[in-house]
Ligand SMILES: Nc1ncnc2c1ncn2[C@@H]1O[C@H](COP(=O)(O)OP(=O)(O)OP(=O)(O)O)[C@@H](O)[C@H]1O
């Protein structure tokens with residue numbers, strides 16, 4: 001029997017049992033759909049997050065508390081304000097390239113308006129280092145930082161919420177019981193999905209922030225390298241400067257590329273885990289196919305006996321049933337893929353995460369669904385092929 | 397090697413059964429000896445009737461002759477080749493090329509139309525779908541069902557269903573047609589028509605015909621009559 005003929009016979013048999021075929025296909029369909037959907041969301045989240053890190057600007061070095069091992073618990077920062085200056089002085093070729101900050105969440109109030117902002121206590125070079133610009137007014141100065149002056153620079157959203165339609169420069173905002181004079185407003189960065197929304201910031205001098213939070217800690221230090229080439233020299237200088245005061249295990253210097261690499265890897269693993277979980281439903285669908293194919297073989301025992309009497313080889317019968325199983329799962333795979341893509345797009349329009357359909361998830365979905373048909377069709381198909389024709393013909 | 401499709405001009409013996417036994421194993425230690433040493437030959441173009449009481453081993457013998465089953469001991473030879481030595485593929489080819497079956501219960505596939513049922517054996521040999529359909533339509537015309545080709549078995553009378561089965565058996569132009577009580581499910585008048593049809597085809601195409609029957613009338617029209625009892629041949633009458 002030719003392949004085409006085997007396919008035709010298989011389709012004929014599936015059409016004869018339309019409802020059952022459709023229901024059997026449904027299991028595989030749902031499995032493939034969830035794989036495609038979850039992988040699309042996982043991939044979307046991955047590129048969104050790595051994109052957000054990239055958005056900080058390239059050639060950044062992050063000086064973080066702890067020894068930089070991922071998986072270690074949260075580490076208390078041992079950095080002090082002096083460390084920022086120490087790092088900055090050590091950098092080759094002029095200074096003003098290191099900045100430190102401390103973060104806290106605090107309700108900001110002004111003229112009866114209230115807003116949950118992210119409060120950043122920053123050192124004087126912060127805006128330059130993270131590549132942010134002032135829209136109006138002025139930035140915080142070295143003198144502000146040195147004296148802990150109660151002045152603030154507002155993110156675009158913070159400014160609009162607290163002072164709708166007004167110029168905030170020169171007005172006051174309160175953080176807790178302390179009042180700060182607004183000296184500047186930042187340019188809008190726009191939406192990023194992950195990490196703090198920088199347009200909701202309130203920037204105050206780091207010394208003022210430490211007083212506000214009642215702590216002397218510095219959360220992290222950023223260093224902007226002058227070029228991709230200079231980044232290793234900066235790293236060495238930074239490490240040497242901090243080693244004067246701190247133990248090696250108390251800080252680590254990582255580049256933006258390293259962070260993107262690690263975060264990207266973690267999210268990739270997360271994507272695979274999601275795919276694997278969805279894959280379980282695909283497996284359950286496969287078991288359903290196997291089950292129905294066994295029922296089909298037993299129902300069609302006489303047909304199998306007859307076909308053998310008329311000249312079908314064991315191989316012809318096996319192939320016929322295998323084709324039926326693969327047609328069921330392949331169809332489920334194709335429809336599941338289409339639905340998965342549509343659903344991913346729908347989710348993307350409502351959720352903050354974009355959906356990213358990758359070629360490998362498409363190939364995987366179709367490949368796996370055909371494979372599921374083969375694997376779960378083999379047992380029933382072999383059973384069919386090996387039926388004894390005499391017994392099969394006598395079957396009731 | 398391909399199964400021998402026997403042509404004219406070859407030796408007259410089509411098939412030989414030699415000391416054939418068939419013992420069914422029931423469970424671990426119950427053995428049912430259905431055939432206990434049966435020997436005979438069928439010549440090409442011959443018409444043989446096999447008779448005997450129920451349980452005497454007629455169907456068992458026919459299955460062995462049709463290469464659907466292998467004997468426990470002894471030999472069934474087609475054109476000198478022992479069925480026991482043939483592979484699964486060779487057996488399939490032999491059944492497809494040289495043997496046509498007609499069953500008491502018709503054995504048509506209910507979801508296929510008459511013509512698709514007749515096409516069934518042609519699917520297992522080379523050919524285009526068009527050629528197959530043409531051959532099948534021709535065979536259906538030969539059994540007088542040219543106007544029923546698109547009917548499903550459920551839409552046909554018993555006699556018509558058996559005629560579709562006969563068309564399916566002859567569409568491959570076999571050298572042997574094996575019929576196991578082909579009239580067993582039909583009233584005597586319809587049975588008579590079906591037998592007449594089988595005999596005409598046998599005469600016209602030179603096909604050997606082996607028929608199992610309970611009916612004396614039908615048995616008497618064969619050129620040779622073999623009677624089985626308890627798995628052995630007890631009588632052989634040449635007309
Ligand atoms: N698959 C089987 N397993 C066990 N015993 C069997 C099997 N098939 C047939 N037999 C036994 O073998 C013997 C011969 O059976 P067979 O079907 O050949 O008889 P038969 O002559 O065709 O009878 P009938 O005229 O009723 O069709 C019977 O005793 C039967 O019970």
Ligand SMILES: [Mg+2]
Pocket residue numbers: 454455456576
């Ligand atoms: Mg019988």
